[in-house]
Amino acid sequence: MRVVFCGNPEFALPTLKALLASEHDVVAVVTSPDQPQGRGRKLTPMPVKEFALANRLPVLSPPKLKDSEFLSQLRDLNIDALVVVAFRILPREMFSLPKFGVLNVHPSLLPKCRGPAPIQWTLLRGEAETGVTIIRLTEEIDGGGMLAQERTSISPDENFGKLHDRLSEIGAQMLVKVFSSLGRRDSIQPILQDESQITTARKLKADDYILDFQLSGAELLDRIRAFSPAPGALARSNDFSIKILSAELANSSVCLQPTQVLQLQDSIIVGTADRPLSLKSVKPAGKREMAVAEYLRGRPTLPDRFE
Numbered sequence: 001m002r003v004v005f006c007g008n009p010e011f012a013l014p015t016l017k018a019l020l021a022s023e024h025d026v027v028a029v030v031t032s033p034d035q036p037q038g039r040g041r042k043l044t045p046m047p048v049k050e051f052a053l054a055n056r057l058p059v060l061s062p063p064k065l066k067d068s069e070f071l072s073q074l075r076d077l078n079i080d081a082l083v084v085v086a087f088r089i090l091p092r093e094m095f096s097l098p099k100f101g102v103l104n105v106h107p108s109l110l111p112k113c114r115g116p117a118p119i120q121w122t123l124l125r126g127e128a129e130t131g132v133t134i135i136r137l138t139e140e141i142d143g144g145g146m147l148a149q150e151r152t153s154i155s156p157d158e159n160f161g162k163l164h165d166r167l168s169e170i171g172a173q174m175l176v177k178v179f180s181s182l183g184r185r186d187s188i189q190p191i192l193q194d195e196s197q198i199t200t201a202r203k204l205k206a207d208d209y210i211l212d213f214q215l216s217g218a219e220l221l222d223r224i225r226a227f228s229p230a231p232g233a234l235a236r237s238n239d240f241s242i243k244i245l246s247a248e249l250a251n252s253s254v255c256l257q258p259t260q261v262l263q264l265q266d267s268i269i270v271g272t273a274d275r276p277l278s279l280k281s282v283k284p285a286g287k288r289e290m291a292v293a294e295y296l297r298g299r300p301t302l303p304d305r306f307e
Contacts, residue, residue: 001080001179004098006030008046011164012085014172015105016048019083020055022176027077028058032088066091081182083175084137092139100182102137104144105171107164108201109133109151111193114142115201119164122154122201123226126218129153130163132171134178136190145190147178159228159246210234213259213306217249217275232283235270237303243283250278259305266293270306 001024005016008031019026029052037044045053052059062070065088074097082098084090085105095102108118110133115121122130131151138144150170154163181187211220211233224244227233232243256262256271268279283289284300 001025001100001182002027002078003081003083004028004030004074004077004079005048005083005085006087006090007048007083007085008032008088009086010047011107011168012048012087012105013051014168015083015085015175016051018172018176019179022179024179026057027079028060028074030060030062030087033061033063066093071097081179085171089141090137090139095137095139103147103175103178104135104137104142105175106133106135106142107131107167107171109149110135110142110146111195111198113199113201116203118201119160119167120201120204120226121199123160123163124222126222127154130167132167132174134171134174135193143193145192147188147190148174150174159225161229210236211244211306213270213272215273217272217277220272220277221247221249229289235306237306240301240303241285244279244281245283245289246280247277248280250276259307261302261305263296263302266296268292268296268302 003019003024003026005019005026005028007016016026016029029048031046031049031052034043034045036042049059049061060070060073071093074094079098081100082094082102083105084102090102106118107130108122109129109131113121129151131149133146134148135142135144135146152166152170178188209227209231211223213220224233224247228245232245235242235244250269252275254262254269254276256269256276258271258273260271262269269276270279279292281289281291282295284295
């Protein structure tokens with residue numbers, strides 16, 4: 001089949017690679033225009049664009065997906081399917097172009113976690129299970145019939161980075177399997193999503209990353225996992241701030257008030273609404289990630305409490 005692939009971040013790469021390794025023909029890759037990054041705000045291509053260019057794939061990066069020239073280019077490609085992984089909301093005009101529709105790889109058990117941040121919200125909600133869903137996309141955000149769904153358990157020590165990478169690989173293999181049935185008489189019949197079970201995974205805001213130590217230890221661990229390794233869950237007090245990338249529940253014999261900070265020789269313990277947290281790895285402002293014992297060897301001045 002002739003396929004156009006639409007994607008931007010690292011999460012989309014395994015699916016693109018799987019399609020390239022299959023019998024299908026990726027005739028073009030669509031990515032967002034280069035974005036300013038870093039302190040110098042240098043224009044930087046998306047990971048998918050970098051990969052596509054390195055592998056000599058035709059790349060289209062229109063400022064607007066409704067651009068008439070861009071749509072004309074897609075039309076001329078005479079495509080069978082359009083694959084969307086971690087991209088943008090498509091305009092109505094794109095849905096009618098591919099013969100077999102627009103297929104989307106979504107890292108949640110739809111209709112749970114519809115939205116741009118499904119992996120983070122799955123972890124924030126303390127879910128023990130997640131998965132990947134392949135849908136035939138419609139104009140409704142993350143709506144459309146389900147063509148395949150695979151469930152997987154979440155390990156208690158699995159953070160965003162680990163789960164992100166694992167789900168991206170699962171989704172890549174699922175999509176190739178779905179493709180093998182498209183166009184056959186026994187092709188997969190889409191299953192409608194149960195609208196009564198919808199939960200959302202809205203875009204995260206800066207305030208979402210700030211830890212509130214009035215919450216329980218378990219809730220705080222979920223937040224730390226959801227934002228590790230990047231951007232990191234933020235603990236702060238006045239002018240002091242530090243990102244916490246991993247932690248565990250402290251010994252039950254330790255008794256601290258919520259927000260209270262206890263600095264020992266090689267450990268930092270913070271009080272919560274119930275059981276305190278023992279910090280394992282942190283990232284001080286402007287520095288790299290390090291184990292707490294290494295961080296403490298630098299003799300930092302810690303606050304008595306976090307906000």
